[in-house]
Amino acid sequence: MKIRKATKQDYSESFDIVKELREWFNNDARKNIPIDFKVNKSIVAVEKNKVIGFLNYFSKEGTVIINWLGVKKKYRGKGIGTYLLGWIEKEAKKLNSKYIQVETLSEKYRYKPYQQTRNFYYKNGFKKIRELKSVRKGWDDQILLEKRLD
Numbered sequence: 741m742k743i744r745k746a747t748k749q750d751y752s753e754s755f756d757i758v759k760e761l762r763e764w765f766n767n768d769a770r771k772n773i774p775i776d777f778k779v780n781k782s783i784v785a786v787e788k789n790k791v792i793g794f795l796n797y798f799s800k801e802g803t804v805i806i807n808w809l810g811v812k813k814k815y816r817g818k819g820i821g822t823y824l825l826g827w828i829e830k831e832a833k834k835l836n837s838k839y840i841q842v843e844t845l846s847e848k849y850r851y852k853p854y855q856q857t858r859n860f861y862y863k864n865g866f867k868k869i870r871e872l873k874s875v876r877k878g879w880d881d882q883i884l885l886e887k888r889l890d
Contacts, residue, residue, distance in 0.1 A: 746782035753791035763853040804832040806842040846881040
């Protein structure tokens with residue numbers, strides 16, 4: 741398995757992963773991810789020339805922000821997401837960023853896929869910074885998680 745910067749050709753395979761992971765990526769996400777892939781930076785995990793995971797990110801005020809992360813179902817639990825985080829952490833340090841942040845569904849929602857997501861980030865050194873109220877009607881509240889890079 742190899743982690744590398746995504747190419748335009750990788751986007752289609754990344755979107756296939758998004759479609760597969762309907763428990764995590766709702767209709768709004770499926771509409772927005774293609775735009776975010778074009779505007780932001782992405783990396784992919786590749787095995788046998790096939791994309792098995794992706795991470796989309798950007799920087800704001802010196803903080804690296806994870807926008808989207810997904811791993812093919814059959815590869816979940818095998819460390820692919822952790823490898824993607826490790827790559828982005830090294831990249832953030834090269835850029836002299838002190839933090840990596842990600843928003844995810846608030847803990848007040850007992851939805852099992854997002855309990856797994858929060859546990860994944862906590863296991864990888866992220867800490868809860870604060871609750872975020874939904875900015876749009878019909879959207880769920882989020883939490884902001886952060887990993888300090890010192």
